[in-house]
Amino acid sequence: MSRALTWRAVLVWAALAALPALPFMSKFYLLLAFDALLFGAIAMSLDLLMGYTGLVSFGHAAFFGLGAYATAVLLERGIVSLWVCLLFAVLVVGLYALVVSYFSTARRGIYFALLTLIFAEVVYTFFRYTQTFGGSDGIQGLPAPSLAPGFAIDTPLRNYYLVLVYLGLAYLVCRILVTAHFGRVLVAIRENEDRARFLGYNVQRYKMAVCMISALITGLGGALYPGRSAFATPDLMLWTVSGELIIMVMIGGLGTLVGPVIGGAFFVLLQEKVSSYVDWYFIVIGLVLIFIVLFMPRGLLGIRGLLGGRRWRATA
Amino acid sequence: MKRVMWGFVALVAVATLVWVSAPAVSQPKVVKIGDLGSKVGVFEGYGKYQTWGIQMAVEELNAKGGVLGHKIEIVSEDDETKPAPAVRKAEKLILQDDVKLLVGAVSSGATLAVMDVTKKHKTIHWNSVSCAEFMRTTKFHKYYFSNQPDSRMQATGLAKYIVDKMGKKVYIFYTDYAMGQSDGRQFKTALEKLGGEVVGVAGAPLDTKDFSPWFGAINQSNPDVLFLAFAGTDSLRLMTQLHSFGMTKKYKLAGIDCFLLQQDLPSIAEPMEGFVQLNHFSPYNPDANMQAYNARFKKKFGTDANIAAGSYDAVLFWAAAVERAKTFDSDKVAEAHEGMCVDNTHIGRQCIRKEDHQVIMDMHLYQVKGGKNLPIARIAGSDSIGEAMVGKDPVEGFTWEIKKK
């Protein structure tokens, strides 16, 4: 169970890579799959924070949105190199995450949640009302980013493979962290923060680290989004989006890494399919969430064995 | 280990679910058109009438055998009045439903975003509601057509009346996104050019709850006329609040064409009394064509039509173009549109101008009296349409600065 990479994970990843070969995978479905995997990866990075460290962030949408805007701003000005965009996104999101994590992790539980929420609201409000970034309409009509001069990521198929690589790398990073000593300290912090501190761990630093890692993974996901959508809008940063990310993690299962990926995919697909037939889609989502919290707090996969279904503490 | 296994199973199950629920192959001899607009939220009213206008046109066309022997089917989607969902739904309509015509959207921001999609996928795109200025200038593409008077047309038509008959000092209050900014710019330019004085400009965000923070500045600048560029429920709220502060009686009122739909007017008759706007339709206009159209509309939907029902014309134009081109191929259909005239639109005969694909519309100036939009002057289409400025910036050299006299 401690292997960084199980062959089953490789198998799943390979299956996903072969997905476009299936006959019904039209452009539209490829875009859908893109969204599913992208948000799945982001939910997974949130799980690092929520499931493993016990910190609920209501501000993850801001990391996502900032990554998207970073890329959008460059693409808008004709800088289409994907690498430059990603680098810039890392810088921007990293800076913001530094500030947020420094202040938020100093507090616990609900204060952490509220601080992340309010920081995210500041970012949202700023982008929504600043005309240089397009105001409430955002930045539209973006060209596709290029991997190399002449090779643009401008088809759903290419975008899909890009996000697949991203998911794979994100999973690797998360898995390595979680199975290493670092991961165990996170769990220790979750179970009893004071005790971890008494044992000599610099709890603040660990919390900041995991917060930043989670933020950066999310921000990179955001940076990939304009390639698919050709726009970046402030709505990507609404706190209700952060809430949806939390729902994805809950559906999939706290503390499992893979669970939230499935939760994210499930959520995206459900939203797309159900909302076409039924416009009270959100009632379904709300009820699903309530149901999960009350009866299945461990989500689809759940925290099993190793974590013994222990109570998930956020306060000492 | 078991977890990943189950996860894989779940993923496959979901994939199968998605596959199974994929749309079946459509019947032969059916063509689909897309209706994209705000079905909820601040502009829901406009979206609803856009859909109805389309429905009425499709019904009439199908009764005569459809278009090119194909029965027309409408696929309606909600864009949530935002560019992002609009783009996704447009993609869905074009890529998944394979629509040959896209009518929409309601919000200018959404329409502008969707234009990127329709351009990329070469889909005929008709706009009957949004009135920002960029659609037929900098953002224009050959598959785009419009029968909605944009900000520039409205300014050209209305500004002179304001300066001549209502007052020289105007305060412009607009909704701060694509449409409102566009109206603000065009009207300020037009008013100043005609000798009016714009004593102040301010923008409030879309969906503002409380407009009173802006009232102090309005009162301080002491205008003759209050020009309002808002729409939908924002307008409703704004008028209620302006009225409660006594400002609707203090200043003369003017605004854009889509400020409020006719159906909302009776409930807000007193605050709106005397409001002047430029419009291409009103159920209270005695014009024979409008009355005939309104009668048909009322019979089918039980209520008077309004300007959003101009989508009726869009479908008629498209169908006529398809018949003329004898194919659904976008390039040929686009070409067939140019210069085309159709007789049985909601205001009679209208023609599409070749240069910027804008329908030349004869319009009227209306004033609200007793909750009804009554015509007070006629503006010929050629007077309001302005020159075609495809590719050119319609607001070059514009500044928001207030020139002190």
Next chain:
Amino acid sequence: MDYLVAVLLPQLLHGLVFGAALGLLALGLTVIFGLLGVMNFAHGELYMLGAYAGIAVIGLTHSFWAALVVAPLAVGAIGALTEVTTLRPLYRREPLYGLILTFGLALVFREGARQIWGGDMRRILPPFTGSTPLLGMTYPNYRLFLLAAASVLLLAIWLFFTRTRAGIVVRAAVQDAEMLDGLGVNVPRVFTLTFAGSAALAALAGLLLAPIFTVYPQMGVEMILLAFIVVILGGMGSMGGSVVAAFVIGLAQSLLTLWMNPQRVAIAIFAIMIVVLIVRPRGFFGREGVLE
């Protein structure tokens, strides 16, 4: 002088009016937090439901005053039902589960309201119109009424908590529920009734503000953030604190719009909030050590 009257004074009044209503809203939220440890994300939706319930009652009775009585009771009942069925099982668990559950509740309520009443904006006409000349400016009567009514209500609630037995019981429960249980008080019932009361207050705030802001399903989402800020600023669990903070925020908001672009005012408010959370998370009157 002209500036003072035409611009500053109305803004001051706006701030007080809004602050009073915000106080009603935040009061319920802070009591629930102090009592149950739950930050109720659905509180904004209870506020919204109050306005819609008002519409329903006015539709039947054509009386705003009837709505003022019936709507809070109805929403209070909904609150009680919700508490018993969904929140009670969570008291033994971590508070963040409550947060997430109430987020789900908010979704259900919001979409439910949209389904029942439609997504477009509804109006509630103020029970009286007209404006009063006041110190050189004209101010709408209804807003003045709102200020008066909300203030009277806040006073009544203060009296309730300090002078009545029921109020004291609630305060005791906030302090130490276990002890209270040991003294033989039916604590679960206190929880339920308090939750219902908090819902009723939110509903009242929603209904009172509705003639100004109009009614639409998203109205709760916009208010909840502000309510959170007020609760934090005042001190989570401190009732007096939340009332004071509500007026402070209300005034800050309306006065800042004089000097800043109104669109940026929210950022200023958030910035204040962040500073408070960093420097003194317990706000004005919060208790030290609570979740710090």
